[in-house]
Amino acid sequence: MFRHWKWAAIVLAVLIATNTVTVFVTKGIVHGDSQHARPIIATGSNPLGTECLKDVVTANSVRPPGGAFELKLLYSTLCDAVWAKVARADNAGFGNRITVTVFQFSDPQGKTRQFADEFNVDSAYTMVIVRHDPTDRLCATGSVTNGSAEIKVDTPICM
Incomplete structure (x- = not known):
């Protein structure tokens, strides 16, 4: 027993x-x-309507001479994701174009590169790049047209 x-x-x-x-x-x-826990989001996903917007911050920004627009590099710690946005300050979107690109500094033309080319709008943004390596340096460029003139950010802004 x-x-x-x-x-x-x-x-x-x-x-x-x-x-x-x-x-x-x-x-x-x-x-x-x-x-x-990181929300499920992949490179190429639309950041709008995701958890990424809960903690988005401007990691870097620039206004080219003349101030026609602002280019922002946006970052979400929660998603560990980056995207870029161009917002016109001249209210001249109708009849004009905006381009914006976000890319890895080490591979600017690589498969993670995200690009937007919009017509008749005052702002445009790219899809996200999810960082898989905390040392990834991500950068953005952008431009707007005003008639036949194009105003560009030639030197990328990075984070």
Whole structure:
């Protein structure tokens, strides 16, 4: 009889230990770590309507001489994603074009490059590039037309 009691005590102790570990692990996943889990978003995805907008910041920006527009490099820590936006300041979108590009500094024409070319608008943005390496340096360029004149940001802004 003592022999069965000993085995029962061992099984009970193991059961309590494994259940305790399970409770702490699932509690951490459901209540703690899920707030920091990266949303599912891929390079080429549209950032609008995603979790990425919850913490988006301007990582870099520039206004070319004359101030016709502003080029912004936008970054979301939550998504670890970057996209670029051009917003006209001259309200001359009708009949004119905006271009904006975001790319990896090390591979400006690579497969992760995102580009937008819009007509008759006052702002345009690219799709995202998700960083898989925290050392990735990401950059943007942009331009607007005003009639036949094109105003460009030739030197990329980077983060």
